[in-house]
Amino acid sequence: KSRVLSGIMPTGDLHIGNYIGAIKNWVAMQYEHDSFFCIVNMHAITTPQDPKELYEKTREVAALYIACGVDPKVSTIFVQSHVPAHTELCWILNCIAPMGWLERMTQFKEKSKGDRERSSVGLFDYPVLQAADILLYGNVPPVPLYVPVGEDQKQHLELARDLAERFNRLFGDTLAIPEPYIPKYGARVMGLDDPTKKMSKSEKSRYHAIRLLDSPDDIRKKIARAVTDPGRDIKFDPERPGLYNLLTIYQAVTGQSEEEIEAHFEGKGYADLKRELAERLVEYLAPLQERYRDIRQDPSYLENVLAQGAERARETSAVVLNAVKKAVGLE
């Protein structure tokens, strides 16, 4: 059976970009593929984290996966650090990954803010650990392996493919070549305060992102404040990035087509769009937030899901890791 693997870092607060760009598609894909969703806490520590907060955020993200519709009876939900195979394969891939390839990664340039002197080696190596996360789930012999992510991860996915191909060339066919799955709409939700920047957990300004756990009031305030562009009519116009972004979010939460949405807002203005969008978002997030609170009521339920997930992920990933070690001559 084909496989799916994806993950999110337990840093900051999950926002609708993470949901629309990634989690929504996990939920849709989980019934068709054997699916693995991890909370990538080892990626989180590539930048400084408060230990208590990191531990707590890891549970929060796991609970949010489930609240968003990832079904632990169908999918494997696990914490990256519970499965040592990830760092083991990362090391082996490190030894065939050219520094030049990593130098070209734009995420490192952004996250290090150009300060190479003080950025961690882990931050530089981030894409190789991500490649290991993915490639471990390709099975032996390889099966189709899909990776549903937002557009910002495209370059890292290409690196994972290049590393798999390089490994196979050097040591014989072992690793599946993963296929990115990047949605047609909502693959790059932009910041509400600045529609030229992608919405990010690490961006701390108050009016930047709609978080999955935001209160109705916060949602209304943030949408009301969202930056828009000159022009009156409500159209999917890429030349008006603020408006385009709001319409993309509207589309994701209503499931309507561009034509339907434009027809609906014919003769209306920004104020109407913002008002309706805020209400749609509030309605959309309410049941998710209720499920989240339910899940957090019972910590033992969550710990169980994560323990079972870890076991299944360890078993599954051991197959590829063993094949890799044999191929390299380590075993």
Ligand code: ATP
């Ligand atoms: P950080 O600022 O901490 O990197 P992030 O919001 O970029 O936070 P990640 O944990 O890096 O979140 O990414 C989790 C998933 O969400 C990835 O699949 C990523 O592609 C997707 N994603 C992140 N931001 C967006 C966005 N603005 N639009 C669509 N998808 C996104």
Ligand code: MG
């Ligand atoms: Mg990111």
